[in-house]
Structure formats: structure tokens, C-alpha cells
Amino acid sequence: MASDKSTGWTATAFYRWLLVAPLAFVGLFFLWPILNVILRSFTDPSLGVANYERVFGGGPYLKVLWITVETAGIVTILCALIAYPVAYVISRVRGSMMSLMMAFVVVSLWTSVVIRSYAWMVVFQRKGVLNQFLVAADIVERPISFLPGTLAVNVGMVHIMLPFMLLPMLATMRTIDRTLISAAEVMGANPFVAFRKVFFPLSLPGLGAGSALVFMMSLGFFITPALLGGPRHMMAAVLIEQQANRLLDWGLASALSTVLLLLTTSIYLVYLRVMKSAGGGFAHGR
């Protein structure tokens, strides 16, 4: 009669079963397709690393990868520089002023990316808002051709990525205990020193998480570079879409995707590490 094995019910075992369905779904429709992409990069059109030789053999594809990383880097740095003071201000104000400021961030985050990119096209085009303003203000004589161009891509991408930098930063800054700053000031630090020695180091996890997030998302960004960048500022996702959807070169598209996947995954791992050390969950993005 003695129950020899732990045959009984456990509170946790019940919950474990719940994982089966979502994991099957994610496995079948996420992990499996991605595995196939990697596989295909070595087998299409023939077995071998020919696709990778094309990617890394110099020429246009390597340049696209370089532009992708460079753009992601520039966008990340710009976002960090812009978002830090903004997050600092938002984290210090209270009540309805804070709600108002957050409303701007959230409305921006929620607006369709396609629509926002469209709006930037309107702004940057030859007869667009910016050129009309520049001509009217006598800064330039003739409208400048911003499209397609690097400036437009950067402005558009920073605009879309900024909330993803702001939110993790804010989450971290809000948890910083203000009495620590007061303590530093009591001990003789002036506000600048207190900021530099206490607040800034404590806010670094937010900066780290936001930067990883923005860099990661920028690497795979499609809409803005496709609309505003043109062939001279082509990024990886645009090239992959073109190769697969229009030129039907799936082998090359798969190889490019695998490289992009590797890049993004490594940043993702850094991001997870940062989030873990910051003790928080995932950034509550869009």
C-alpha cells in the first residue's frame, strides 16, 4: 500500500503541462522555419557554402551588411544621446505633467510604422515640408534631394526606435532611490557630481537594455530603409526581401538571413544578460 513513488499530484506539474501547446506552436511556426532557413542557406541551389562565398566575397552584399550594422550603430547612439536627457526629465516630473509626456511617447509608439514612414516621405520629398521651409527661410535656394538618402533614413529610424530606448531607461530611472542622491549631496557632492557618481551608474542597466533593444531591432529593420533609403542605402532586411520575393534567389536570401540571425541573436543574448543583471523582466515595448 505504501506509495513508493512520487505518483501524486504536484502544484507545479499541473502548470508545466500548460507549456505543451505554446511550445509546440512556437516550435512548429518559429524554430522549425528558422532552422529551415539556416539549412537552406547551405543547400540551395547546391550543397556547400557557395551562398556565403557570395555574401562575404566582397561586392554589394557585404557592403549592405556593413551599411546595416553601421546604420544600426548610428541609430542606437543617436537614440541613446537623445533619450537619456528626455528619460531623465520624465523620471523627475510628477503627476499630470508626467502623464502628458508619456502620452507623447506612447502615441508615437502606437502609430503604424508604415504610416510614420509615409509621413517622413512627405516631409523629406522634393516639394515636401522641409524643403518648403528651407526655401522659405532662405537657407537654400533650390529644394534639396533628401530622398532616397541617409539623412532621411536616420531621422525616420530614430523616430521609430526612440520609444524603445526611452521605456527601458525610464523603467530603470524610476527605480533609482532619490534618497541616494540626497545622501551623496549631504556627504558633500554637488548636484553634478552626485549625478555622475550615483545616478548615472545606477541608470546604466536601462541604457544597456535600451541600446541592445534598439540595435537589435534596427538590424532587421525594413520599412523605413526600404521607403527612404533607396538602393544606395540598402539594409539587410530590404535586400533579403528583394532576393526572396522578387529575384527568387532563396539560397542567397537564406544565407543573408542566417548572418542577420547570428548578429541579432548575439545582441539578444547580451540584452537578456543586461535585463537579468538589472533584475527586471522584458522591456515592455509595443
Next chain:
Amino acid sequence: MAAESTAKLPPAFRAGWVIICCFTALILVYLVLPQFIVLPLSFSDRSFLSFPPSGWSTQWYEKLVANPSWFQAMINSLAIGIPTALLSMVFGTMAALAVARGGFKQAGVISAIVVAPMMLPHVILAIGLYPLMLQLNLLGSYAAATIGHTVIGVPLVFITVTAALARHDFTLELAAMTLGARPWRTFRSVTYPTIRIGIIIGGILAFATSIDELMLALFLTGAGTRTLPRLIWEQMNDYLTPTIAAVATLVFLFTLILLVIVALIQSRSTRLEGWNHD
């Protein structure tokens, strides 16, 4: 700006504070500027995009209504977005419960895998799903896009529900069980009411993401199932008419309504139960 202790600070610091406040105001305007450029444009009386418009008309909205493909695209977006939200809510909630309550040693790894689709470039998922959907003979169907969007919608629900679960101790559920509630009843009477807000907000996020998603739609939808973003995209590559501005304005209003709903749900839950969802 109502920061609490700026008055007694040295002048240099106060000046710095004023400067970054102005900078902040500027950036906040930059964040919503494009949205508000599109709005007047949609009422322009010209056929090309000049700003500000020289005269006003509703002709672009009339053109929009007259063209059935826009209406069809909207229906398609809803036909994909709503099932996506529901499926994401089911899978996301299940995964969040399992990870939060299952006591897995590898909980971190599982979370990372569940959230990964949100982080990795959609283009990779798109070219991965395309041949699979082709094999399953689903390409161009509502199901294909719904599945693709659910993959990126699950993480959103997972995150919001995980956050909601973290606010409540596992002992609530254990208590219900000692009082005689079976697992399903425990979920219905105790777990669900405490995480409901998280599930709903996650679902709305998944819906909004699906409504806005372009890359998967480009690969997985067909002529009959193409979504609104895809139609806008195709139109945009051809010519920049104010019709798109009219669509954009409507979509923008729609997301604003969603946003207000979310804000109302959040403030209501905060007020009624004293919980804070942010």
C-alpha cells in the same frame, strides 16, 4: 516643470535643467510631428502633396470609400488581427502561467525562446514561414497570416501576463486549492481575475501589432487577403497621393481609440483594485 527640489539648487544646475526640459519638449514634439502632418494633408484639395494645403476638401476620403480594395483590405486586416489576438492570448497566457508557476529550472531559456520572435527580424521569420505555408497549402490564406502574426503576438501577451502574475503570489492559487478548488476552477476564480487586465492588454497589443505588420503580410497574404499595411505599401511604391494620407489618418484615429481603451482599462483597474499596471 514640477520637479521637486530644483529651487534650492545652484544656478548652473538650474540652467542645465531648463535646457534639458526645452530639449525634452522638442523631442516630444518630434515624436508626434509626422502623425500630425498627415492629418491636414488628407484634407488637401490638390492631387500632389503640398504642405500646408492651399485649400480644403474631403475628396480623398470620397475616393477612399469609392475604391472597394481599401474596404477589402480593412476587412482582411480585421479577419487576421482578431484571431491573432485571441490565439496570442491563449498561447501567451498558457506559456506565462507555465513559466511563472511551473518551477522550471530552465525558465529563463524558455522565456527567451518565447519572446525571441518579437526581437528577431521579421524578414527571417517571413522567408522561413513562406515555404512551410506553401507545403501546408496555406499560402495566401487568412490562416497563414494569422499564424505568422500569432508567432509575434504571443510574446506580447506573455510579457504582460508575466508582469501581472508577478504581482500576485503563487500562494493565492495554493490557498484556493486547499479550500477545495480544482485546477480549472482555481484558474477561473482566482488566477484569471487577477491577471485579466494583463491578458486583455496583451491581446490589444497583439491585435495592434498584427494590424500594423507588413513583412509577414508581404510574404504570406495573397491578392484576396492582403492587409491594409500591404495595400498602403503597394500604393506608396506607385505614387504618393493624398488618398494614403486619408487612410493613414483613419488608421491613426483607430490606434488612438485602441490606446484610449487601454488607458481606460488601466486607470479603471488601478482605481478599483489599487493595482498598478504600467
Next chain:
Amino acid sequence: MTEQGAELKLSGVEKRYGKVEALRPTDLELERGEFFSLIGPSGSGKTTLLGAVAGFTPPTRGRIEVDGVDMAALPPYKREIGMVFQNYALFPHLTVFENIAFPLRLRKLPESEIRSRVTQMLDTVRLPDVGGRMPTQLSGGQQQRIALARAAVYGPRILLMDEPLGALDKNLREEMQFEIKEFHTKVGATVLYVTHDQDEAAAMSDRIAIMRQGGIVQVGTPRELYEHPRNEFAACFLGNANLLEVAREIRRSGDYVEVETPAGPVRAIHEGKDTGNGDQVLCVRPESISIEHEGAETSAASTEFNRLSGRITDATFTAGSFRYVVDVEGASPVSVRLTSIRQSQMLKPGDRVALQWAADATLMIPKE
């Protein structure tokens, strides 16, 4: 509602997580209506044991019998056991009334019955007017009383309590100890109570089990545990103890044993435990020792008493008693507790003093 408590019997209950033994094979028997406490430091297995009885973590092996019926494999919702949690675990989305009514609704009782039972229970915990409030609107002590009411409302014959007073402040804790005792008398259930607070356990329990490293060290009434600790750990865990090293046993006569300690020869009771094998230690409770100025000893030397001399290094007044720390050559500082103010007025740090205590108050017990 004063149903008779059930008999709870654990035999060979063991819990392993892989190679880690969270609970060594344990036997335990609780009598009907008994108030039984598990005490021990964190990680001692008391929560594991409680979780096994509640049904959260079934034991790897062993039987858990309630009135002779094995429940080891049953899920918690089939066990009909009431449980009170440290954080109260009141459902935040339900009113106080609905919280207490929850188990009754699960049992599909008629509305009128639910109403009368909940009302009666609210009276029992002396909070008749809070039924319509939300749990978060109550104080910690009130929430814990509602948690008690909810755990007992459906008449479970066994009540488990997992550090129910752990989240309350000291004064409220003492008040609630009384309330829980009174509640126990009213409902009559068998109570298994987990705490790390020895005073709380001693004040409330009929019997106590001291646990350590996944096993039970000793079971007994509070007084038994205090007066006859089985080993050094038990002696130190319940109450304070002065410990003297045993260098060598000189001789035994009956219950008594004479031993050589670094501070001199001492006479003690050995109670026949652990004869000779392994290291032994002497245990003397601080309040068994009398303290006087050296040279002013009133009682004559006798074999009934042990004596040591030393110097006071610290004197502290704590509500109701004086505590001295006395440096004795060859021993770790000896702590002495006095409740007599008269005697204490004469002593101050630096004084040389003589310590004296009865051989009967000196226990020789196994060292660890």
C-alpha cells in the same frame, strides 16, 4: 462548527529533489485537537513537511494518514485541509465576505447556509462588520483573522498554519498568538503550525517538533524540550543555554556524572543518553544560575551544587529581567538571567562574582 479534530499520522515521509534530501524519512503523530508546532531554522524541512501535508509537493515516499486514510497522493483540493498562509493569501478581487464564502460556494451550499456560516465565522474572529470590504482595506492583523476564518469555515478537521504571524509586528504578534489559541479552542481542529519563533511555539503549542537539516531532532511538550533537550542543537534552539565543554568523564553514580571541564570539575545529570560515545557537552540554563559577590557566598559548599568564579563583563536590563555576562576562566562567557531586582542592584561590570547552580540543573548532552 466545533468539529472534532482529526488524527494525523506521518510514517516514513521523505522528500527528495534529485539527490537533495529536503526531508529525511520522518514519522510524526498528531493527536485529535492537538496544537502542534514545527520549529527550526530556514531550510530545516519544516515547510517541506507542511507542503507534503497540504498536498503541494507530494512526498517521494511515505504515508500521510488522516484518521487512517492515506492522502499522500491526493491533490490539495481533495484533502479537506484548511491552510493559513504567511502573506494571508486573501483573494484581492473578492470582498471579505466572498473570500470566506469561497470554499462554501465550491461545495455548492445553499445561499442561506453560506450567509449564516460566514456571518458566524466573522463573529468568531470578532470582525462582524467588515464583510463588505476588500481585503486590502484591512490591517495586517485583521487580514490574518479573515484568513483564519476562511481556512476554517468549511470545517476542515486539520488546519495548517505557515508562519501566520511572520508578517506582523511584535505587539500584534503577541495579541494574535492569543487569538489563534482561542480560535483553536473554538473550532477544535488539529493544528500543525510552522514558525521559526521559539517563543511563539512555546507559548502556543501542546507539543513541538524541533527540525534541522531535513529531519526532526526532538519532539515533546515545550517544557520537556526546555528541560530535557536531546542535544546541543535542541538546547540552543529552544531558549538560551550556557554550554560547557566536557574534557573527560570522571565517574558516574546513578543519574549523576562527574566530569572534568576546562573551568574545573562539574557534577551533572546524564539521563543515560548517548553513553560515552562521541563528544558531550554540559548545558545550563541562564536562569538556573545564582550569582553573588565573590566571598559573600551564603550557602555552604556541597556536592549538590556546582560553583565557578569569574568577572562580570556586561550587565543589561531587558524588560523584566537582568542579564549578566560573566567571564569564566576556561569556559566561554556564561550568561546569567535574574528576575530579582534586589540582588541585581549590588552587581556591576568588573565585579568578581561566584556562580552557583544545582547539579540537577546541569544536563550532559551530546555535542554535535
